[in-house]
Amino acid sequence: MLKITDLSVHYGVIQALKGVSLEVKEKEIVALIGANGAGKTTLLHAISGLLKKSGGEIEFLGQSIMKKNARDIVKAGITQVPEGRRIFPDMSVAENLWMGAYLRKDKAGIEADLQSVYQRFPRLAERKKQLAGTLSGGEQQMLAMGRALMAKPKLLLLDEPSMGLSPLLVKEIFSIIQDINAQGTTVLLVEQNAKMALGIADRAYVLETGSVVLSGTGAELAASEDIKKAYLGG
Template sequence: MLKIEDLRVSYGGIQALRGISLEVPDGKIVTLIGANGAGKSTTLRTITGLVKASSGSIQWNGEELLGKSIDKIIGSGIAMSPEGRRVFADMSVLENLRIGAYLRNDKDGIEQDVRWVYSLFPRLEERSWQLAGTLSGGEQQMLAVGRALMSRPKLMMLDEPSLGLAPLVVRDIFSIIREINKQGVTVLLIEQNANMALKIADLAYVLETGSITMSGTGAELLANEKVREAYLGRNG
């Protein structure tokens, strides 16, 4: 389980996170929704060690993550698919996937996981030797998720996986998120598409200007009038 308590992060004199607390239970899909600038991406970047916290605690299976190096955090079973995909454009699909396993040295296991990723994303197998920069936006998102899976994470964090994608592709991506979770990976999802995110989430939190203002099951927040008006429109 991931447990965040009273986490505070400041950039210069601006408080990006104002003492947030949340839990991501093992085997669940948890989503964090909110407007641009609410602090969603900062939360993920702090968990992975890319951003330093001012105070608070981030515990992963009882072990404190704050102060640990990024490679130690990844090695503990946490992976992130970043906002904007950030694939290595001048490298092939397969090379991108293998980079996701850079902390591993089990060659047979790596090849087995390449086949697993291809089973989740058949289009990546079709384009295995194609340069990542020539893929469509949806294919690059699939590659970013696949690359993160190559570290064999216990917790997969996804930052805006649907951003800029066509509705049909978004549905595909969310189906894959469900499938990844069914195969035993815990998911922490940051998403502006609140409707899709809440439909697949076991637990959900609303983040507004660095503070968590609401929490509940995905279904509870989907039905909440304030959430519907703020993030889903009056008709949801």
């Protein structure tokens, strides 16, 4: 579904991504783990069309998206849930969700998907008229995910969805990710909580200082002694 080949990104003279290659197959959950500053968010921004690429190739459903802008990439079926949620705090929960569907014209489909989001996240239904900025951290994460789902993505990019959440809420968010995937949406997950990420991932990649240094199934990486020492506290 998504194929990245030898991708490079520079911030001025600094090379943030150094020939990254990876693949996400349809209906998979693929995790991308690594320390702060490894280039994980940069990679998601490059896929989403938010950053200029300096080399390589990104293909989605067999078509190059290297030169597409962010709007056209959303239209093609890729939606990102950004790090730190980035909800619109002065808009209501319902208005935030409608913003996720801003490129769509199918009113009946939008309404049906809105109801589907409310079913998946009952707390959002209870707070639909509430200002998004007044929600708890966990509720804001659910809102960011619900807003992304309103775009009807084929591929959902998740950037640190567990950041700042309590262990109980982290479990709930990861359960929701699995549910979204089970219903047919492919997921590329960037996550500092390596244990949780590898626990739900079909496959995973490890990024270090802008390069992929290891890949395998989620179970293989979770069992790796190097990964245990570096990321799992073992």
